Amino acid sequence: ETGVTQTPRHLVMGMTNKKSLKCEQHLGHNAMYWYKQSAKKPLELMFVYSLEERVENNSVPSRFSPECPNSSHLFLHLHTLQPEDSALYLCASSPGQGSTGELFFGEGSRLTVL
Amino acid sequence: GQNIDQPTEMTATEGAIVQINCTYQTSGFNGLFWYQQHAGEAPTFLSYNVLDGLEEKGRFSSFLSRSKGYSYLLLKELQMKDSASYLCAIRGAASGGSYIPTFGRGTSLIVHP
Numbered sequence: 433e434t435g436v437t438q439t440p441r442h443l444v445m446g447m448t449n450k451k452s453l454k455c456e457q458h459l460g461h462n463a464m465y466w467y468k469q470s471a472k473k474p475l476e477l478m479f480v481y482s483l484e485e486r487v488e489n490n491s492v493p494s495r496f497s498p499e500c501p502n503s504s505h506l507f508l509h510l511h512t513l514q515p516e517d518s519a520l521y522l523c524a525s526s527p528g529q530g531s532t533g534e535l536f537f538g539e540g541s542r543l544t545v546l
Numbered sequence: 547g548q549n550i551d552q553p554t555e556m557t558a559t560e561g562a563i564v565q566i567n568c569t570y571q572t573s574g575f576n577g578l579f580w581y582q583q584h585a586g587e588a589p590t591f592l593s594y595n596v597l598d599g600l601e602e603k604g605r606f607s608s609f610l611s612r613s614k615g616y617s618y619l620l621l622k623e624l625q626m627k628d629s630a631s632y633l634c635a636i637r638g639a640a641s642g643g644s645y646i647p648t649f650g651r652g653t654s655l656i657v658h659p
Contacts (some may be wrong), residue, residue, distance in 0.1 A: 433587055465646075474550070475589075475633070475649035488646055522588065530597075532577060533637045533647060537588035 435459040438523050438538035445513065446546050453508040453541045455523030462528030464506040466498060467533065469520040481506060482528060513545045547573040552634050552652035553658055557656045566619045566653045568634035577637040580608050580619045581645060584630045592619070592632075621655075629657045 437459045445451050457464065464479040481500040482486035495517075497509040506523055520542050524535040549571045556611035558564040570578070570608040577596040581589040594619060595601055607620040621628055631654050 434590070436588075467649075472651070477646060479650070480646055534591045534594060534595045535581075535589075535647060536580065537590070538600045539588045546559075 434536050434538065435536035436464075436523060436525055436536050438541050439461070440541060442542045442544075445510070445546045447513060447515075449513075450509070450511040452523055453523075453543075455506040455508075455538055457504055457506075457523075457525040457536070459525055459527075459536060461525035461527045461536070462503060462529065464500060464503070464528075465524040466506065466508055467524065469521040469522055472538065475522070478508075489522060511541075513543075515545050518543055519543045548635055548636055548648045550634055550648065552632075552650045552653045554651065555654045555656070557658065560605055560624055560626060561621050562624050563620065564624060564633075564655065565657065566621070566626065566632050568617045568619075568650060570615050570617075570634070570636050571607070572615075572636050572638050572648075573599055574638045575612060578608075579633075579635040579637065580606075580617075581633040581635065581649075582630050583633060583652065587612050588654055589633055608618050616651060623634075624657050626657050631655070 439454045463482045465480050468476045477490045478492045479498040484500050499507040520540045522540045523538040553567045580592040583589040593608035600609045605622045610617045631652040633652045634650040637647050
């Protein structure tokens with residue numbers, strides 16, 4: 433238990449569906465991240481929120497839409513995805529400025545796009 | 547930009563010592579991390595180096611040379627449970643007030659009896 437909870441753990445969706453991934457952290461951290469993990473590839477940074485403001489958008493297609501309503505919750509809204517978007521989506525949090533930047537990861541949401 | 551290189555796969559014997567290397571190029575450096583990720587699980591933090599030298603933590607040690615753009619993770623007295631992927635990550639320049647880690651591809655370590 434890392435203090436970062438992701439739901440759902442597994443998701444199968446068609447290319448025309450709309451779904452959302454949810455992340456919640458109970459650590460009092462100020463920064464939250466979405467990473468994509470595909471087989472044989474490095475973890476790819478997608479979005480970073482610091483104090484509820486998006487500070488990084490790493491050239492992610494618009495079919496992925498993040499939302500950070502408060503410092504404890506982060507969502508990733510998905511619509512009209514492609515089969516190549518199938519991957520493990522990892523949420524992470526960190527204490528923010530003044531810390532070493534250690535990331536605390538959730539267990540991930542395994543997404544399959546048909 | 548940043549570039550991180552580490553071996554794809556390594557094998558070792560239970561009880562032995564293994565060294566996993568990581569080389570990097572970066573325009574800004576604010577620390578290097580090692581994470582462990584077991585199959586189907588979240589990555590977990592192992593170590594952080596920001597100054598040159600060796601940091602020891604139980605069976606695991608991490609070394610950094612900033613001038614050479616080089617780090618290694620040393621695992622002693624290997625156990626079967628150490629079979630996992632080991633991720634090297636660089637904390638680069640700040641962006642929007644945050645230092646955002648960039649990850650390497652990871653090294654899959656297989657420990658056999």
